[in-house]
Amino acid sequence: MRRFYILLPFFLLLHISTTINVCAQGTYNLKGTIRDNSGPIFGASVQVVEINKNTITDSEGRFEITNVAKGTYTLLLQHMGYKQLKTTVTASGQTKEAVFILEEDHTQLSEVQVNGRTETQQAKLQPIKVEVINTKAIQEQPSTLVELMNRSAGIRIRQTGGLGSNAGLMMNGFQDRAIKNFKDGIPMDYLGAGYNISLVPVNMLERVEVYKGVLPTGLGADALGGAVNMVTKKSLYRYAEASYEFASFNTHRASVNALYSDTTRHFFIGTDAFVNRSDNDYKVDVIVTDQETAARSPATVRLFHNKFANYYAEAYGGLTNLKWVDELRLGITWFHINRQNQYGSTMSQPFGASVSRQYSVIPTLRYRKQFGKLGIDQFLTTSNIHTAQVDTLRGTYDWYGHFIPSPSRRGEISMRGSLSDITFSYFTSRTHLGYQIGERHLAEINVVSTNIGRKGSDPLGLTLPETGQDILSLPAKYYKIIGAAGIQSVFLNDKLINNLIAKFFHYNTSTINVDIYGTALGQHRTTSENSFGIAEALKFALTANTFFRVSAEAATRLPEQDEMFGDGNFHRSNFLLKPEKSTNVNLGFRTERSGAYALEVNSFYRITRDLILKVPIDFLYTQNQNVENVKGLGFETDLSVTLNRWLRANGNFTYQDFRIFDTGNRLKEKARLRNTPYFFANLALNSTWNNIGGRGKLNLYYYYTFVREYYLDYVPQSLEPDGFLGLWGKAKFDAPNIIPNQGLHAAGFTYNPAGERFSIGFQAKNILNAHVYDNFRIQNAGRSLHLKLNYTLK
Template sequence: MYMKYRLYSIIFLVFNIVFAQAQSVGGIHGSIYTEKGQPLADATVRIGSQSTSSLSNGAFSINNIPAGKHAIQVSAIGYQTFQDSILKTAQDDLKLEIRLLANGQRIQEVSVTGKSETQQVREQTIRAVVVDTRAVSTQATTLTDLMNRSTGVRIRQNGGLGSRPEISINGFQGKAIKYFKDGIPIDYMGDGYNIASLPLEVLERIEVYKGVLPVSLGADALGGAVNLVPAKRRGAQLNAFYEIGSFNTHRIGVVASRESNDQKWAYGTELFFNHADNDYKALVGVRDPNTANLEYKRMRMFHNGFENFYGEAFVALQNRSWADELRLSVAGFALEREQQHPALMTDAYGAAMGKQQTVVPSLRYKKSFLDGKLSVDQFASYNNLKTRRIDTLMGRYDWYGEFTPNSTRGESRLPSLSRVNENQLILRTNIGYQINPTTKLDFNYVFTDAQRDGEDPYGPRLDGTDIDVLSLQSTYQKQVFGVSLDKYWLEEKLHNQLMGKYYRYNASGIQNTWFSTNITEADKRNVSGNYWGIAEALRYRITPQAFVRGSLEYTYRLPEREELFGNNIFVVPNFELEAEKSLNASLGYQQTFAGSLTVEANTFYRNTKGLILLVPIQAPNAQYQNQENVRGFGFDLDINYRFAKHYRAMANATWQNLRLHGITNAQDLWKNDARLRNTPYFFANAGIQSDYNNVFSTNDNLKAFVNYNFMREFYLETIPKELEPGGFLGLSGQANINSNLRIPNQHLLNAGFTYKLPTGHIHLGAEVRNLLDKDLYDYYRVQRPGRSFHLKLSYQL
């Protein structure tokens, strides 16, 4: 009943929040500069019948520009008038940079080219795989499915909607991958703001960086980063949606904003709610009550539900003499996640669950000085993240959902009624200075401070006392400094980025193994460290349609809070962890042919020492530990082809050869040159999409799509190299090992469509996931949902 009440409340909000209507057809935005690269204020920009003036930083914005060819004219007192034409697509905002010549100067040729921000990010010097979420926001799909179609990226979840995602980028995974929201690290948001639960509507795009990160993303990421870029809200907009799907899935939300005509202020909100029972059937081992033999049967997941609510509101002052933007935001979320089984699908739980919530105020300030040469971007946030674990049942459930009482408390053998409070402070400062039109210097600093304590009446006590170990405060503090020098050469064909980073951290807490009999004062730990990193990235544009880029990086990755402290569930603390260090290199080439075919090929090399992995220890516990050294290389290929007026096809494939090396322990010598366990080494995607206008009525639109994903078998544990399958790149046959250690070949087929009604405001989306109803697995061989059906209704103003 509580879930239904919240669901009805959100539906009420969706259909009663009303803003001024403005059809969401995108706009044209950009900046006006002098010939010396200085921002030009009060220039008049006219596109078609609309006009505006540039601001003090040279920026301008004209909204609601329909698709097609448009004339553009830019004029300013003392400068030559600029005129040209631009072509705008239906989906993209265009971002232009235009330079005006002073009167009296001659000009031989003038041209202007506009690219969407998404395309600009794809072509930047530091490689990023870009997932354009806005282009598919009306589809009845998820962020994780979209990202899984990307080259070199695997999103892995232990279950259905809301299960915690683990992203793997070119073989690196877990905490080696950092998450950001518009350039700000979002560790402080816990599980409330992540790709497992975010709707497509709240984002403009997702940027997935592999290896080297730009300095503006201040983090000690080793394998890459995911930057969630919020949707740009200009003018007045309203976007509401409701999705219903198999396994009692409900997703509903509203995103609304308003900006004043003079662009001096703006406000808005986003609200969304997710609920899923996730009660699909999975193949699990069930004990025969008569013989006690283990038999594998398809059983319903009866305690696997997820529910969360997220809300955020902001107000912003913009384009003032003292601030380009001052934005105050308040976000909050609450989630509940049922736990059906431990890390492996060995036992059934029927009551264990976790909860998490927080309220996060934040402040962001942006300002340009010295005629736009100097820019400052400051962010600050403080919150208290509250996490609960509940496992107090005095009895056991079996896979049939039948309960057997007993005198032992806790289904997981770790009874808990814990409350953990984590006070978090994050400060981020970014300063950029444009030395000249071809040279820029950037500085970035991120400070993170977290203090954690809590209580658990069933948790361990300090030896000889009644002091709750969880009540003893744990602390974590991290600082990341970064500086980069950007330089263009050879008439801007060559772009070089040289970056240096400095990392520092300290932490304190209890080295509580959870299964030891005594915890004493001697178990208190204080650890710290500081490290340097350096990176170089180059891009050379051979032609306007082709470029080559590469990067080289030597860097460190610090142990994170959860790796040191554990998570108060099954991950136990480990203050003996050392920082990972790695040498990473990449080289890639991209070319567009005739505007319809884009081909990109990349290769990479990794050499990592002290890789931190989550490994099982004493059941049901796991612990983050420094593993053997890992070295390897790989390649990926991405093809995007519009082969007819109404059809577009895409395909990509990734192969990676990551292997252990440098093992000297006599008992483990056999592991040398073995593959990194629990890590896929080959996966591929293919898809096709059709796009038709005026299908059933004038001004309607129908898009249909089919996407296929293949993942080659990989292995739960380390296996000797001689037992691996043979064939070219190990892609044929199967490993000669126990089938329970093999995560088999997997085939996933999704299909669906979106239909835009003639009014342009209402969209209907439908999708069938896992159309072939195949068995799909992820980390620790946990099975994912079978075939499911999803229907989505969207309303846009």
């Protein structure tokens, strides 16, 4: 059965290839080039009026609208500073690529209204709720993707330290792996830790789509709380871009993107690469133990063994726009991570010698083709990700960096020590099929299968009690398949859009059982489960810019392999994890007036069984454990306003009240979900000034973020603040597990001295040097200064 699931995408591909001649008839593509008297126009809006399809032109002024039925249509062509052009075209087998000339309109430069929508604008209008983060708009700022997402409504990224530390996404009450990560619609598990939201430069991305609740059929993952889809930059024919950032704590971040296409647009090659490096030697407040008296006292120290370095490079090439393929892309990815371990899951104990690393070389293949009404998108990858941890110090360090020898120890993290070397093998296949049923219905099928194995060695690690055999030498296997089938329908002259999605989940694992403290029990454990889910998402438009959204879902989330196997570092295995199941309901409203304001309000309700939550254990390690019953509701609002020609403002806040129930424990009953913020808010001001020094442009900005105090562990409801919804006042106890109120200020500017090609960006973060506590109450950096240079050649 497993072999059948793995080979299913290949059978589908073979079957579709035999039906090309049948399916390639009946629909056509509209192609053209838009120019003015001096050359092609980039970014012009193209709309097919009768069927409301939109696109924009590329850097050569070209556009293509696919899957158009035979007939005569009206094209509406527009661009800022040009007169609107309406023209008639015919879609047929003899359709040729036309050239359209736009005339400049000098009288209406400040009032041209563009009706066509970009992909970013279209994503915001789908029936499935998605928060679209436009990275192109801020790529010149020295801001990280983590910071951008934290400024969005309903989203918090929690990190366990500085640059390169583990980052977990929290959204609408769900955390970490309950929210899936994708790169261009493909689950990112195969990339390990080499490509994630804390490392990827914003320069690499076109936008980030954050889905809340129900996922589109095309993503088709086992997510409860939603998903993050990082959309890489689209082809601009030929371009090269480089950026370099220097910041406090000896932080360096650099990126290079380049793409080349031949003049026929049938062949392309490109590369994406980035480097992240930091000493992360910022100051923190800790409890220091005196070695002679054992007295414990607070102190402020500088981290001394916290360096991080990450290198990533991807080379790709392929073919496009041929009869048998729209895109065939072959890629090869390499990454390497070196990390010094300063502390474990909490800051209770310092380390001064332990290091870990991860590296891999990963090939990928992607094939996409539209055969008339039928489209296929097939992705394949296989990889071996190598992880290692070295912990062989015979002694320990204190927070001042002093070494304390202890010959009886074999490691500073544990008495046993570690020389682990683990290989995780991945094979991932993702197949997506879409079929257009008339003009109003689109049917989709998406199948993702993942086969993962773990094998390694650790001469200092755990062994079987009977034979003394290294447990890492025994293979651990994990397999899962997620199938989704959906149909999107449009009714009432495009006012009503409905998505109905059904899902199937299967997984099985096989390994040696280990208890909560990492002790090998010597029991071979096999787990297998099948489950089904269903989701419905509906959007009703009152006007072109005002609509309601509602969605509901009965979802299942399977345990991930790293949650069950551990990561070979500070995350413990737990082979007793059960899948988490949830019923989710979302309701939202959005309205906007172009160039004036945009308002969005959303609410959500969740009830979850066996929620998988990452918790600290033994002060050094983390482990995923099931929380039997969790329910709650929340709401969020986001408002953007254009105050005048040069000043824009944005503000949002999120409140969520998630509590455990039916615990059988009077003190824990109805307690807030541990280690989970329940109120946070953001404010942003942006000002743009043109014609600085002739051709220059200056952008000034200010950001403020507030997070209400929350609790590292469960706290009785009777001890929470008395203020309205707990939003003010103090908790009725004083303990280290309170994560206090946090207010962070940041400000900066970007300057383009002559056009868009070169920019200088500066930002001061945490201006008031406030204490910043994040996931598991780990302290993050204080005030820091960042300078970024960006150069683009198109």
